[in-house]
Amino acid sequence: MKDSLRYNLRVIFVLTFASLICGFVLSFVFNSAKAKIKENEKKDIYRAIYQIVDNCKNVKEKRINEETVYYLFKEKDELIGYAYLSQGQGYQGKIKILFAVDKSIERLLGIEIIESVETPGLGSRINEEDFKNQFKNLKTNVPVECVKFSPQKENQVQAITSATISSRAVVSILNKGIQSLKSLVKEDGK
């Protein structure tokens, strides 16, 4: 009886101690790499912006309410639209989407997936052009919808076969992002 108690305490001790040390090591490694990872993400965002909006010549970042909105300009500093990074839960982990809209925030110019860890071969196909291109020129005053068969109505996109959750996640993250962007730009205009 006494022995089994001692054994159990040892099990608890070893597991706790192992997790603590590993957690400590990881937080140290992560902290030392955080700045570089952020910088890489920023590069990805800029690359995505220039890919979506081909006549964009200049990008200015603006912090509004602790969030970053990207203002897109043509030559002679003419505003042509906004871009915003929206994130949310996908099927297996976080999905980060960058989308761009025109300057009146009425039409989507396009989306780009910045980060995702969806199932390879199924959910990961949200990265494919065929899926992303569906979002071009959609309206932003009504929510985008995700349907399983070829879209019948306006503002619908077709989900990827056997990756309905990932497709829906992209659409809902996008819709959420559009709402935030609208209120942020409004805030800024005040």
Add this chain to the structure above:
Amino acid sequence: MGSRSFKEGLWTNHPIFRQLLGMCPTLAVTTTVLNGISMGLAVIFVLFFSSLVVSLLRKVVPYQVRIAVYTIIIATFVTIVDIFLKANFPQVSKALGPYVPLIIVNCIILGRCEAFASKNKLSLALLDALGMGVGFFWGLVTLASVREILGQGTILGYRILPPSFNPLVVMILPPGAFLVLGSLVAIMNRLERIK
């Protein structure tokens, strides 16, 4: 004894071609040689350090929770690799995608920790880890070379086959992975029989 543990993984008990372990990364990431090299190096790193820690702790860890402890140790090293790639080689990290975190469940690593490192002294455990790691590495690179040459006509991005060569797209698709793996296993078996 020492050199035997090293050779085990390198040839006689090759993780891919003999034990058929770690098939998920083997089949999935070997579309280009660069991916194969990165995955191979990542696995060598994780296997080496996990074996080191597991072998050192072999008398401390209670039997019932050994797998849990090994998994924590392996997951830590895999996450370090993941963070390192994200910070320094974002392109590689993107190309390998979720397969880097998936090294945690690569059965070669847990298998070697459980079957070897936890029962042997440090020097043998390290040699075994290196042997298995390097074996896995050359397996991936061989598979990836065949697939990249036939599927794209290039190696490490450099064109080596004339432009008139029509790439066999199937080679970089999943069926290509199975075809090449099957052929390589057959060649290995043949070589074994000649001996």
